[in-house]
Amino acid sequence: MSEPLRLGVIGCGMIAQAHAAAIRLLQEDGVVRAVAAADPDDDGVERFAAIVGGLERRSRDGLDIVRDDEVDAVVLITPTRFHRDYVLAVAAAGKPLFTEKPLAPTFPVVRELCTAVAASGIPAQVGFQSRFHPIVRRLREIVETGELGAPMGYTLRDDQYWPTGAIVPGHTSWRSDVAEAGGGALLEHSIHSCDVLGWIFGPVSRIYGTKRHVFGYTVEDTAALTIEHDNGVVGNLVTIFNGVRGREERRLEVFFEQGALELTTDFVVGAPEDSLLIQRPDQPAERVDVAALRAEWFTRDGCDPERQVWVYQFFAHRAFAQSLQAGRAPSPGFADALHAHAMVEAGYRSCERRVPVELSEVLGDA
Ligand SMILES: NC(=O)c1ccc[n+]([C@@H]2O[C@H](COP(=O)([O-])OP(=O)(O)OC[C@H]3O[C@@H](n4cnc5c(N)ncnc54)[C@H](O)[C@@H]3O)[C@@H](O)[C@H]2O)c1
The missing domain is CATH 3.40.50.720 (NAD(P)-binding Rossmann-like Domain)
Known part of the structure; x- marks a missing residue:
């Protein structure tokens, strides 16, 4: 070794x-x-x-x-x-x-x-x-294998308690200031979802966005995007920083030519909120055993399924070290991040102009 x-x-x-x-x-x-x-x-x-x-x-x-x-x-x-x-x-x-x-x-x-x-x-x-979450990985596998046909559209809701010292004692407060953080719920939190959406449904062509500042900070606490992918898939993303302490969930529904699925994920391994429901034609909906799914992906990853892992950073750091050892480029890398950031930037520009913004504009003009 x-x-x-x-x-x-x-x-x-x-x-x-x-x-x-x-x-x-x-x-x-x-x-x-x-x-x-x-x-x-x-x-x-x-x-x-x-x-x-x-x-x-x-x-x-x-x-x-x-x-x-x-x-x-x-x-x-x-x-x-x-x-x-x-x-x-x-x-x-x-x-x-x-x-x-x-x-x-x-x-x-x-x-x-x-x-x-x-x-x-x-x-x-x-x-x-999030790319290392077994439910997200299973969704990507379903899209890649085409087992439910081609994806048509999706609706995604992200919500998280306000991760700032004014709401959660002990937290720092730089996230409330646009000069320090650059953005709120969309940039700081939902850039994870932008990355997941690009990873699963492919590059994005166009975004229409709108946002709110309900709590009165200089960063937005609420944003909604309509997203068009290059391959025609359409979807929306609603992201909220709210006042419900301890809550941080991603809820995604995806509609395929021959099926639909609903998933909920949280940021902690084995979270009670985790769920996956798959609907196929003329069959009762399958409520996937997420503990078994997690064990399967741990095993596929060469990790003992009984291992007490509670953060997905474990898989991210493991993949990083393994990539370096094997001489492979680590993933997700900066090119992936550029696409996710371009989605967020297109969203913000659209919020300002109140018209859809092309990703080609964002990626081409900086
Ligand atoms: N991947 C995720 O899910 C996730 C979750 C939370 C935060 N983040 C990101 O991680 C980063 C850190 O977030 P956090 O919540 O830990 O923030 P934090 O404010 O809790 O901690 C930041 C730490 O950096 C230190 N620091 C400040 N200036 C420094 C400097 N110049 N050099 C070295 N250290 C310095 C601070 O003293 C503090 O201890 C941010 O970019 C945030 O967006 C990612």
Whole structure:
């Protein structure tokens, strides 16, 4: 077996704890080893260190991680506005990168980072962990095999409690400020769904969007998109940051030529909300055993189905390390992120202009 991939982590806040839980399990498997972490907040680093165990080096400056000769790959988990400088530094250093989404608050910076990463040739993965959800994977398999015929249209609802300190004690509040976050429910949260929709139904051609700011922040808490894909599939996405603490769900209904399905997913492995219902012609609807489905996908992935994994970041980090070991480009990568960001940007431009916006305009004019 090859040596564990030595990870250096920049940013040890809220979601870094999910990464830490994933990394800890992968350390047990000898796949990775967290050797260094940086955050201006010492408590954050200590919290991260307590979860992963055995952290060798700590810093308040993320550039120490980039410069560290004993860090093989960098994991970037700072608030979104700090991604730019670190991504450029990691690309310049030629190190593999696993970065959280969104790539940046504004689309021109997203373009800049995608160009820099492509030019540098570094292997880079983006934190769209929904792609590793067994129900999402099963849906993609149904679309790819055509077992229900071609997909025709879909309706998707994302909702999440407001992930900001004013609503959830202990959370930071940068997500409420458009200058820091770049956007609200659509960019910060539903970029995951934009990625999933592009991954499953293919590239998007056109988007019409509208949004609201019900809670009075500078970022939107409510947005609705009508989405047209290049292959003709049409759908809509409604995303809400609401006041119901603890709630974060994706509800998707897909209509095919010969069937329909309804799925609900949550961000935690084995969440009670998870469900999948498949309707075929002239048959009672099949309520899929999601625990069995999860065990099947764990097994297909070479992971013990009894393993106590609670975050999909486990599969994302595992795929990242395996890609580097095999010399493959990690996935989802920056090109995937560019498409998801272009969907969000087209949505925002459409909200401003109140007319549909072509993705070719967004991708061509930056
Ligand atoms: N994939 C997902 O589902 C998911 C979920 C939540 C957050 N995120 C993304 O992860 C990133 C972090 O979000 P969070 O919720 O953990 O934020 P957070 O505010 O809870 O934590 C961010 C941490 O980064 C630290 N930090 C700030 N400036 C820094 C700098 N210059 N260098 C190093 N560290 C610095 C802060 O001190 C803090 O500890 C964001 O981009 C967010 O959009 C992704």
